[in-house]
Amino acid sequence: MEECSVLIVGGGPAGLSVARAIGRGAVVVHKDAEIGLPVRTSGGSWKKHIDALGLPRHLYQHINTLRFASAGEELLFDFDSDFPVVLDITGTYRYLANLATKQGAEIRCRQKFTEVSQQADDFVVSTIASGGASYQIKSKFVIDASGYWRSVLPVIDPTPYSRYGIGAEYEFRDLSDRRDIATLLVGSRFTNPGYGWIFPTNQQTIRVGVGHARPDTLLSPKVSLDRLMKSELLETLNVHAGSLVSKHGGIIPNWGANKIFGANRIVGVGDAVGQALPLVGEGIRYCIETGNLVGKLLADTLKQGTPPSVMLSAYTKWWNKRYRTSFSASQWINERISTYDDASWDRSLRRLRHLRPDDVASLLQADVGAGTALRVMMSNRDLPIKLIRGLVGSRGA
Numbered sequence: 001m002e003e004c005s006v007l008i009v010g011g012g013p014a015g016l017s018v019a020r021a022i023g024r025g026a027v028v029v030h031k032d033a034e035i036g037l038p039v040r041t042s043g044g045s046w047k048k049h050i051d052a053l054g055l056p057r058h059l060y061q062h063i064n065t066l067r068f069a070s071a072g073e074e075l076l077f078d079f080d081s082d083f084p085v086v087l088d089i090t091g092t093y094r095y096l097a098n099l100a101t102k103q104g105a106e107i108r109c110r111q112k113f114t115e116v117s118q119q120a121d122d123f124v125v126s127t128i129a130s131g132g133a134s135y136q137i138k139s140k141f142v143i144d145a146s147g148y149w150r151s152v153l154p155v156i157d158p159t160p161y162s163r164y165g166i167g168a169e170y171e172f173r174d175l176s177d178r179r180d181i182a183t184l185l186v187g188s189r190f191t192n193p194g195y196g197w198i199f200p201t202n203q204q205t206i207r208v209g210v211g212h213a214r215p216d217t218l219l220s221p222k223v224s225l226d227r228l229m230k231s232e233l234l235e236t237l238n239v240h241a242g243s244l245v246s247k248h249g250g251i252i253p254n255w256g257a258n259k260i261f262g263a264n265r266i267v268g269v270g271d272a273v274g275q276a277l278p279l280v281g282e283g284i285r286y287c288i289e290t291g292n293l294v295g296k297l298l299a300d301t302l303k304q305g306t307p308p309s310v311m312l313s314a315y316t317k318w319w320n321k322r323y324r325t326s327f328s329a330s331q332w333i334n335e336r337i338s339t340y341d342d343a344s345w346d347r348s349l350r351r352l353r354h355l356r357p358d359d360v361a362s363l364l365q366a367d368v369g370a371g372t373a374l375r376v377m378m379s380n381r382d383l384p385i386k387l388i389r390g391l392v393g394s395r396g397a
């Protein structure tokens with residue numbers, strides 16, 4: 001039987017980052033025909049985080065202005081330091097794949113993990129389907145980086161997703177005058193209700209998308225997106241979509257990060273364990289950063305022969321310290337805003353009007369320092385007590 005040190009299921013940003021950090025001995029099985037296609041995401045992120053991860057400048061579109069539009073309000077924030085960016089998804093994922101293969105990792109496309117066939121104290125045997133046949137592979141660890149599909153983790157935790165976002169997006173040639181402005185849409189006027197986005201890319205295209213939260217609504221994001229595209233509303237925002245380039249769709253977990261990221265020799269990373277920020281559905285940078293960390297911890301574990309529990313505990317402690325609170329707060333907000341009506345959205349946007357662009361950037365990143373917190377409290381005096389109640393409630397759950 002074939003053997004490798006670490007079998008990684010899924011060649012998205014999380015799995016590819018784990019593979020890069022491990023290098024030789026890592027095998028990625030990826031069910032799609034190629035890395036980075038089809039596109040299932042939008043690529044909004046923040047320059048400071050993307051630069052810190054070492055992704056080169058040609059992989060993103062720089063955004064100077066962020067616009068919020070609701071039924072009755074429109075707000076524009078011009079950034080001068082903490083800039084948003086829009087990633088070239090296919091280019092970024094292929095860049096990560098290249099780094100991984102340069103380090104000696106092997107990436108196998110059109111190969112689908114189907115089951116864990118055997119588990120022992122010191123190895124796992126997995127079954128992989130490939131071109132109508134299947135084979136088995138024995139590894140010291142199996143990493144579930146399969147995103148929403150969560151293909152491996154049910155072996156250790158069968159609990160299904162309780163909450164997720166489902167999105168539809170069209171990419172058009174961009175005929176707009178300004179290519180440095182991204183827009184977030186909220187409320188029934190644009191998105192029926194739900195949320196939407198208009199992101200210019202560095203390929204002279206523009207991505208227009210709509211997302212709906214499950215189980216809060218059963219509306220189809222594709223129907224809502226078609227409705228938006230048939231309306232004249234984009235023109236009122238000076239957004240001019242040319243010919244259609246591609247259609248995308250995807251599902252994102254929205255239940256906050258899992259409490260437990262694995263057991264014994266099966267470890268989850270990325271969307272498979274809910275590591276996308278629930279507030280705005282930003283996951284890519286978290287997946288890369290966490291994938292890097294998990295890969296390094298695994299490489300050390302393999303070298304030193306320490307038990308898997310040591311690695312899992314270091315991983316969980318790192319996550320809890322770095323992101324647990326911001327993810328819990330963001331989850332709490334996500335659950336409230338998904339039921340907002342137009343009046344609530346208009347009111348929220350009027351409150352945001354008092355904030356500085358950097359405060360808005362901090363809020364969207366759920367990375368709120370004392371200064372921003374104070375200014376947010378001044379603009380919404382009953383928020384702190386509600387938020388504390390929400391956090392205490394979510395911890396106790």
Ligand SMILES: Cc1cc2nc3c(=O)[nH]c(=O)nc-3n(C[C@H](O)[C@H](O)[C@H](O)COP(=O)(O)OP(=O)(O)OC[C@H]3O[C@@H](n4cnc5c(N)ncnc54)[C@H](O)[C@@H]3O)c2cc1C
Nearest residue numbers: 010012013014031041043044113147167250270271283284
């Ligand atoms: C509509 C939408 C919009 C989004 N917008 C943004 C955004 O603007 N910015 C942002 O940062 N994030 C965004 N996200 C979130 C982001 O896409 C995810 O957080 C990120 O892609 C998760 O990466 P991952 O590597 O964990 O999983 P994925 O990117 O989902 O990759 C997992 C891969 O595993 C493969 N796979 C699944 N099962 C198997 C199997 N059994 N065997 C082999 N391979 C398998 C899949 O084909 C998939 O390609 C969005 C998500 C959606 C759905």
